[in-house]
Amino acid sequence: MHAVDLEGLSQPLAETLGAATDKLERDLKTLVIPEERSAARGEVAMLFHAQFLLDLAEMEYTRAIEEASLARWHYLRGIVRMDQGRLLDAIGDFSEVVRQRPKDHLALYRWGSALAVMGNHQRARAVLLRAELQTPESPAVLAALADTAIAAKNWELAKEYLEKSWEAESSGQVAYKLGLVWRQLGDLQTSKEWIQRRSSVAPTVDDPVLLEVADRSISPRFYVRAAKWAWERGDVDDALQAYRFASNMAPNDVVIGLGFAGMLAGLGQVGEAIEEVRRLVRENPDEGSVWRRLAMLLHPVDVSAALDAARTAQRIENDDVSGALLAAIAMKARSYALAASTYEELTAMDGDNPYYFYWLAMARLADGHCSLALDSVAEAIRIRPSWGEAHVVQIRATALCGSLLIREKARGKAVALLRKQSDTDIRLTLAFAEMSLGNLGGAEKLIELERPHPDAALLAEALRRKRLPTLPFAAESSWWQPEEIKHALAENAERKERSK
Numbered sequence: 001m002h003a004v005d006l007e008g009l010s011q012p013l014a015e016t017l018g019a020a021t022d023k024l025e026r027d028l029k030t031l032v033i034p035e036e037r038s039a040a041r042g043e044v045a046m047l048f049h050a051q052f053l054l055d056l057a058e059m060e061y062t063r064a065i066e067e068a069s070l071a072r073w074h075y076l077r078g079i080v081r082m083d084q085g086r087l088l089d090a091i092g093d094f095s096e097v098v099r100q101r102p103k104d105h106l107a108l109y110r111w112g113s114a115l116a117v118m119g120n121h122q123r124a125r126a127v128l129l130r131a132e133l134q135t136p137e138s139p140a141v142l143a144a145l146a147d148t149a150i151a152a153k154n155w156e157l158a159k160e161y162l163e164k165s166w167e168a169e170s171s172g173q174v175a176y177k178l179g180l181v182w183r184q185l186g187d188l189q190t191s192k193e194w195i196q197r198r199s200s201v202a203p204t205v206d207d208p209v210l211l212e213v214a215d216r217s218i219s220p221r222f223y224v225r226a227a228k229w230a231w232e233r234g235d236v237d238d239a240l241q242a243y244r245f246a247s248n249m250a251p252n253d254v255v256i257g258l259g260f261a262g263m264l265a266g267l268g269q270v271g272e273a274i275e276e277v278r279r280l281v282r283e284n285p286d287e288g289s290v291w292r293r294l295a296m297l298l299h300p301v302d303v304s305a306a307l308d309a310a311r312t313a314q315r316i317e318n319d320d321v322s323g324a325l326l327a328a329i330a331m332k333a334r335s336y337a338l339a340a341s342t343y344e345e346l347t348a349m350d351g352d353n354p355y356y357f358y359w360l361a362m363a364r365l366a367d368g369h370c371s372l373a374l375d376s377v378a379e380a381i382r383i384r385p386s387w388g389e390a391h392v393v394q395i396r397a398t399a400l401c402g403s404l405l406i407r408e409k410a411r412g413k414a415v416a417l418l419r420k421q422s423d424t425d426i427r428l429t430l431a432f433a434e435m436s437l438g439n440l441g442g443a444e445k446l447i448e449l450e451r452p453h454p455d456a457a458l459l460a461e462a463l464r465r466k467r468l469p470t471l472p473f474a475a476e477s478s479w480w481q482p483e484e485i486k487h488a489l490a491e492n493a494e495r496k497e498r499s500k
Contacts (some may be wrong), residue, residue, distance in 0.1 A: 013218055016226045018057035020047050023229055050216035054080050056391035071100040075107055090114050097419055105134035106207055109141050121151040139169040139203035155184045172199025240321055251281040254309035260291055273297055288317030292325055303333045328482035336367035354384040359482055361393060365472055370401035390428050394473030407436045428455045435468055
């Protein structure tokens with residue numbers, strides 16, 4: 001691949017374009033299908049085109065065409081050549097597009113317009129009429145046909161086309177031309193009225209291909225794309241720098257800012273990620289998603305601040321996502337009354353979600369409302385009968401506050417669960433059930449097998465005092481952590497491992 005001269009460009013622009021050309025060079029070593037190689041080259045050409053680096057764009061479009069003569073690259077190279085003033089070459093490209101795709105109205109329009117600029121109005125009209133067949137209400141095509149009529153001094157036909165164009169879209173350039181045509185037709189008053197509406201606004205060309213080019217301009221979104229390229233090739237520093245460029249260019253863009261913060265957090269730079277989100281909060285104080293992300297980043301290091309952020313998010317967007325996060329962080333902060341009231345609201349919003357009923361039960365247990373917790377966990381099991389964790393909670397809660405008959409049934413359920421899956425949690429759950437029925441010896445045997453598990457220590461202390469624990473799980477148990485918290489903790493652990 002030929003080296004690309006990026007001298008004279010700003011450092012961010014040169015670095016970004018250099019990264020794109022480097023990626024192209026790597027890709028070309030593995031791509032063998034001509035169309036794929038052409039697409040790879042064309043993508044870089046569009047990138048140059050978007051920055052108005054027309055010579056570089058024309059060169060890469062040409063290389064893309066040499067790989068595979070695709071209409072897309074001929075069309076865009078034709079646009080570039082028009083901008084360079086190379087009308088004959090542009091006409092060649094547009095005519096090639098039409099040869100490949102005879103009904104391509106954009107290529108027909110561009111071809112006809114180039115012919116008109118060259119002064120070949122008769123040929124331009126023939127080509128533009130073909131474009132009109134495909135898009136009869138296009139203001140740009142109608143205005144271009146009016147130009148050919150004006151060149152032929154056919155004022156009535158020109159007026160007809162211009163009026164149709166104006167009807168389709170009020171354009172200042174069309175208004176000015178209508179004024180000139182009315183003057184030729186002898187109506188000076190109408191001419192004056194139209195000329196007063198003149199402006200530099202041209203008729204719109206709905207060109208999705210050029211919109212794709214524009215999307216590749218060096219903009220915040222482009223730097224996000226550059227960051228992803230760098231990340232994929234393992235250049236972490238380049239990825240962070242590209243994201244910083246994007247964030248600096250669009251300081252209030254929530255998507256960019258949260259993406260940057262996510263990359264920082266993923267690299268273990270949690271402090272910087274928090275600062276980035278705090279900056280976003282200052283720029284977007286009424287954006288719930290920013291407050292939610294701040295809460296998620298804060299809760300491992302400052303649960304009180306995280307709870308405040310989650311409250312703000314829930315106040316801004318009173319939806320299930322914000323509510324679930326607030327309730328989860330409230331559980332971690334041991335603000336169990338807040339967690340319970342929030343989960344109650346969530347069950348009212350979504351009465352078919354067993355997760356909310358399950359965590360309402362856990363919050364009520366932690367807050368000392370065992371009987372209410374039994375009702376909630378029973379509802380979770382009704383909605384999702386196969387949820388093993390919910391059955392464990394139900395058995396332990398029943399041991400704490402259920403009637404004798406219910407406690408006997410709970411012990412039977414624990415025995416049945418143990419037959420299906422013998423693990424520590426279920427064995428200790430059976431120990432709870434045995435203790436609730438006065439079988440302290442049986443409970444002690446089960447507990448001894450599981451030391452030094454925190455729940456085993458909890459039960460052992462209860463046995464020593466000869467009374468049941470007040471809670472179904474040890475205070476430090478992960479059973480008190482909703483999935484939102486567990487997921488964040490797992491991510492933190494992964495980050496620490498990566499940073500070693």
